[in-house]
Amino acid sequence: MSPITTTPLTRRTALAGACTLCAVAVTGCATGQATHTDGRPVRVPRAGIDVGGAVVFPEHRLLVTQPGDGVYRAFSAVCTHQGCAVTDVDDDVVKCPCHGSKFRLTDGSVVKGPAQKPLAERTVTVDGNTLTIT
Ligand code: FES
Numbered sequence: 187m188s189p190i191t192t193t194p195l196t197r198r199t200a201l202a203g204a205c206t207l208c209a210v211a212v213t214g215c216a217t218g219q220a221t222h223t224d225g226r227p228v229r230v231p232r233a234g235i236d237v238g239g240a241v242v243f244p245e246h247r248l249l250v251t252q253p254g255d256g257v258y259r260a261f262s263a264v265c266t267h268q269g270c271a272v273t274d275v276d277d278d279v280v281k282c283p284c285h286g287s288k289f290r291l292t293d294g295s296v297v298k299g300p301a302q303k304p305l306a307e308r309t310v311t312v313d314g315n316t317l318t319i320t
Pocket residue numbers: 265266267268269270282283284285286287299300301
């Protein structure tokens with residue numbers, strides 16, 4: 187499955203990139219965890235994650251953002267309302283298509299309900315042109 191590509195409406199709108207490093211199936215899909223079936227972390231390319239923007243990697247159920255130059259954060263792309271996948275990056279938020287919740291790209295916090303809890307944050311490690319997410 188390819189990442190979701192968003193149309194660049196503003197400089198903060200994200201472009202989706204390809205997850206070329208992850209050919210192994212992901213077990214975390216049901217839980218939103220960012221690990222492969224064998225427990226290894228997910229690795230995604232930095233390319234395409236613009237400063238102030240974000241990319242959704244649906245195959246990993248991950249939202250990866252770059253709120254500041256060289257500062258990356260990753261969140262579960264599983265909406266905390268009823269579990270739909272957040273998909274639509276628009277300016278500084280990502281929206282859930284099911285009931286309209288919005289989450290801030292910088293910290294995953296809820297901007298608009300019905301979701302009450304923020305997106306679950308993952309740990310990001312920068313390794314050259316690759317981000318390792320656990
Ligand atoms: S599942 Fe996301 S807003 Fe309801």
